[in-house]
Amino acid sequence: VIVDLFAHTTWLSILALVLLGYSWFRITSKRVGARSLENARVLKATGPIxxxxxxxxxxxxxxxxxxxxxxxxCGQRVRIPRGKGKVRITCPKCHARFEGKA
Ligand SMILES: [Zn+2]
Structure with missing residues (x-):
């Protein structure tokens, strides 16, 4: 929409309207579980940025x-204080035991 303010092209206006309509459709979705999974996939894809x-x-x-x-x-991330050396960790989510270096 901001680019179209200066460019004044028809196809960009239509594209902006379609994207706004699609985003409104997604925002008002009642399928919270599906949206939550999508959000988790996006967060995983974007990583720590x-x-x-x-x-x-x-x-x-x-x-x-x-x-x-x-x-x-299970893939749960666990935060360990740095400088503790080799540590044995019990996962807070699945209670599996594993070793790591902090
Ligand atoms: Zn786990």
Missing amino acids: VPFLANPVGTLREARVYVHLTCPS
Whole structure:
């Protein structure tokens, strides 16, 4: 819409309207489970860049103080204080035990 303010092209106006309509359709969706899965896929695809863009100072401070490990059985991320050496971790989600280096 912002580009079309300066360009004044018909196809860009139609594209903007279609995208706005589609986004309204998605926003008002009652299928919360499906939307939640989509959001999880987007967050996984974008990786750590979105939290960094949302709060760069906090993310850098977090990375300096903690190590994030991933549970091999369920994929839950676990935060460990940095500098503890080799640690044995019990996953808070699935209670599987694994080892990691902090
Ligand atoms: Zn787990």
